[in-house]
Amino acid sequence: MVIDLILTGKCNLRCKYCFENRENCKVNSRDEHVDSSDMNYETAIKSIEYFKNIAIKNRESILQINFFGGEPLLKFNIIKDIVNYCNKNIDDIECVFSMTTNATLFNEEICDYCIENNFTIMFSIDGNKLSHNKNRLTNNSEGSFYLIEKNLNFITKFINTSKKSQIKYILNPNNINYFYESMIYLSKFNSPISFDFNYEELWKQEDINIFQKEFEKYLKFYKEKREIIGSEFNSIEIERILKSLSNYEINKYCNAGETMFAINFNGDIYPCSRFILETNESLGNIYKNHKTIELQNNINYCDECSLKNYCNAQCKFINKLYTGSILKPPKFFCDIQKILFYYIYKTFI
Numbered sequence: 001m002v003i004d005l006i007l008t009g010k011c012n013l014r015c016k017y018c019f020e021n022r023e024n025c026k027v028n029s030r031d032e033h034v035d036s037s038d039m040n041y042e043t044a045i046k047s048i049e050y051f052k053n054i055a056i057k058n059r060e061s062i063l064q065i066n067f068f069g070g071e072p073l074l075k076f077n078i079i080k081d082i083v084n085y086c087n088k089n090i091d092d093i094e095c096v097f098s099m100t101t102n103a104t105l106f107n108e109e110i111c112d113y114c115i116e117n118n119f120t121i122m123f124s125i126d127g128n129k130l131s132h133n134k135n136r137l138t139n140n141s142e143g144s145f146y147l148i149e150k151n152l153n154f155i156t157k158f159i160n161t162s163k164k165s166q167i168k169y170i171l172n173p174n175n176i177n178y179f180y181e182s183m184i185y186l187s188k189f190n191s192p193i194s195f196d197f198n199y200e201e202l203w204k205q206e207d208i209n210i211f212q213k214e215f216e217k218y219l220k221f222y223k224e225k226r227e228i229i230g231s232e233f234n235s236i237e238i239e240r241i242l243k244s245l246s247n248y249e250i251n252k253y254c255n256a257g258e259t260m261f262a263i264n265f266n267g268d269i270y271p272c273s274r275f276i277l278e279t280n281e282s283l284g285n286i287y288k289n290h291k292t293i294e295l296q297n298n299i300n301y302c303d304e305c306s307l308k309n310y311c312n313a314q315c316k317f318i319n320k321l322y323t324g325s326i327l328k329p330p331k332f333f334c335d336i337q338k339i340l341f342y343y344i345y346k347t348f349i
């Protein structure tokens with residue numbers, strides 16, 4: 001069982017594409033002086049107990065608690081209190097901790113604490129400086145890369161010591177021309193990289209053409225590196241596709257609303273943090289009850305697709321947003337999958 005705790009709707013950055021900037025987003029208290037979007041300790045503990053009981057009932061052995069926001073490190077003190085509570089009071093299931101952070105507040109104390117408590121950390125860094133600064137802005141509308149640069153010692157210390165990190169890189173049309181250089185830059189961190197498209201942006205054919213060129217160039221670099229180190233290199237997406245191409249192995253990608261949930265600051269339960277954008281998608285509340293996401297559907301929307309035996313990339317949120325069904329992928333999502341598969345196949349097989 002995985003739960004995202006939305007510790008706060010506040011963030012010290014103003015990323016252009018952030019769903020929390022939208023008016024209808026239910027975590028979007030942007031005012032740093034207003035506490036209305038902070039999760040209090042009681043709600044956090046109640047959420048953990050609520051999902052712990054479900055996980056135990058389902059005979060699961062691990063409860064993963066992912067600290068999310070806004071920027072969760074604005075609430076480092078409550079993170080410590082929650083971890084402390086779990087370590088002292090929960091012994092009928094193993095609690096493991098993770099965090100998704102913009103890395104701008106990642107200092108020595110936090111680094112050492114996270115190593116000591118076995119955290120897995122997903123650092124959101126959108127490529128190299130030029131690429132990152134296109135969209136990830138401070139509240140003065142300047143690029144925020146310099147805020148990460150000052151913490152690089154601690155970020156690399158965490159990555160190298162814990163070996164439990166990921167770099168999350170979101171691709172947008174306005175920085176897609178930096179893809180190759182950005183992936184080379186991020187490779188130096190020695191951490192798995194997960195790149196994903198911002199599907200809520202309008203991608204024109206010329207943007208896709210740029211991506212194809214950049215991706216093909218990067219795949220050549222990736223292949224060489226992979227041959228030298230003799231195993232998987234560091235792109236989660238490329239390795240996922242290579243695995244499914246070579247083994248016909250389709251691992252389920254998204255468990256949102258089944259064994260993964262997000263809990264908003266007020267205890268409302270969602271299939272995952274992205275669904276909090278939707279005003280009517282709450283599955284319930286930890287102080288009452290919740291339903292699981294409705295997956296019963298006789299139609300297999302992938303049946304006619306050439307990738308149906310390989311692709312496992314569907315995102316329930318993107319599906320719901322664009323097609324109204326959590327199981328029906330929008331066309332441009334599938335077009336991107338086809339490009340990824342085509343170039344990986346062409347380069348490696």
Ligand code: SF4
Nearest residue numbers: 254256272315316317
């Ligand atoms: S619905 Fe999409 S964003 Fe949410 S967990 Fe699944 S893949 Fe991730």
Ligand code: SF4
Nearest residue numbers: 302305307308311334
């Ligand atoms: S590319 Fe789209 S239609 Fe094809 S298998 Fe993947 S999600 Fe399904």
